[in-house]
Amino acid sequence: MADSQKTVADLGEFGLLAEINAILPGGYTAGPLLLPFGDDCAAVPWPEDALLVSSDAMVEGIHFSRDWTEPEDLAWKSLASAVSDLAAKGAEPVGALVTLGLPPEMEVDWILRMYRFWRRLDEPWICPILGGDTVRSPVFFLDILVFGKPVTGMPISMAGAREGDQILVTGTLGDAVAGLAVLQSKGNVSCDSTAGYLVQRFLRPRPRVSETRDLLLAGLIPTAMTDISDGLTRSVSNLCTASGVGAEIRAERLPVSAALDEWAGSGSRRMAWQGGEDYEILLTVSGDLIGTALEVARQIKVSLTHIGEICGNRNEIRVTGLDVTDLPCGYDHFR
Numbered sequence: 001m002a003d004s005q006k007t008v009a010d011l012g013e014f015g016l017l018a019e020i021n022a023i024l025p026g027g028y029t030a031g032p033l034l035l036p037f038g039d040d041c042a043a044v045p046w047p048e049d050a051l052l053v054s055s056d057a058m059v060e061g062i063h064f065s066r067d068w069t070e071p072e073d074l075a076w077k078s079l080a081s082a083v084s085d086l087a088a089k090g091a092e093p094v095g096a097l098v099t100l101g102l103p104p105e106m107e108v109d110w111i112l113r114m115y116r117f118w119r120r121l122d123e124p125w126i127c128p129i130l131g132g133d134t135v136r137s138p139v140f141f142l143d144i145l146v147f148g149k150p151v152t153g154m155p156i157s158m159a160g161a162r163e164g165d166q167i168l169v170t171g172t173l174g175d176a177v178a179g180l181a182v183l184q185s186k187g188n189v190s191c192d193s194t195a196g197y198l199v200q201r202f203l204r205p206r207p208r209v210s211e212t213r214d215l216l217l218a219g220l221i222p223t224a225m226t227d228i229s230d231g232l233t234r235s236v237s238n239l240c241t242a243s244g245v246g247a248e249i250r251a252e253r254l255p256v257s258a259a260l261d262e263w264a265g266s267g268s269r270r271m272a273w274q275g276g277e278d279y280e281i282l283l284t285v286s287g288d289l290i291g292t293a294l295e296v297a298r299q300i301k302v303s304l305t306h307i308g309e310i311c312g313n314r315n316e317i318r319v320t321g322l323d324v325t326d327l328p329c330g331y332d333h334f335r
């Protein structure tokens with residue numbers, strides 16, 4: 001097939017990004033890039049440290065349905081997923097711009113409820129909405145651009161992992177994908193049940209801004225870090241590609257919540273490996289620091305689990321304790 005006839009579906013999300021990235025850096029690199037192209041955020045030098053920027057779009061019918069998403073849930077999740085990219089670089093949010101794509105028949109109150117919610121949200125990861133844009137669109141979407149400052153003055157890239165580094169994750173994995181399955185099968189569920197917990201993990205993920213800040217301020221500087229937005233399998237793959245290394249993951253160590261264990265039984269570790277949208281953090285530390293890292297995390301009450309090791313074979317990702325041969329590699333928006 002000629003290049004000019006290829007569709008987005010032919011290339012897939014990551015093929016498309018690779019083609020765009022091949023065009024952009026040469027034309028746009030006016031100054032030093034503080035993070036490699038394609039990392040969670042763009043980072044530009046700023047007086048004294050750096051400014052980090054990231055954006056995240058959500059489209060009705062693709063990322064959410066108003067049948068099972070309230071305005072408050074969408075407001076939370078859209079801002080949280082954008083802020084998560086800042087947390088993944090060890091940065092704290094300063095502000096956000098919101099672009100809305102609106103069908104003319106959309107009810108105004110639905111939109112205003114999002115803004116009222118943002119205004120009154122009191123969470124450690126929240127930042128003020130400073131403006132944005134509104135455009136007419138055949139489908140409802142919103143795009144949130146967030147910017148922030150690195151806690152230690154420099155962002156943590158996803159490209160710094162080296163052979164022998166140890167791999168860690170915050171929190172638990174797989175809850176969100178289970179929560180989505182609950183929503184799609186049953187609609188509303190009560191919030192005190194196991195299913196309710198999983199649904200909350202899907203609708204109201206908490207970006208790990210204070211966790212990464214506290215780890216950095218305690219002196220634990222990861223060699224590489226990224227957020228787990230499209231599933232651990234994709235995040236490990238992205239980090240390894242950026243760093244030019246491979247990884248060995250021990251599936252029996254993957255942290256799963258009691259709720260997921262109860263809901264998914266023996267399938268929980270597969271969901272932890274593959275499921276997306278938990279917005280936890282994947283990080284690597286040099287091998288001699290693994291004991292210190294776990295001890296520091298325990299002292300400052302950050303949930304951190306040691307799940308594997310970086311190996312030298314570029315892009316070779318081995319998973320022990322789980323048959324992953326039939327699992328597709330993470331989430332691709334166009335396939």
Ligand SMILES: [Mg+2]
Nearest residue numbers: 040085227229
């Ligand atoms: Mg990310």
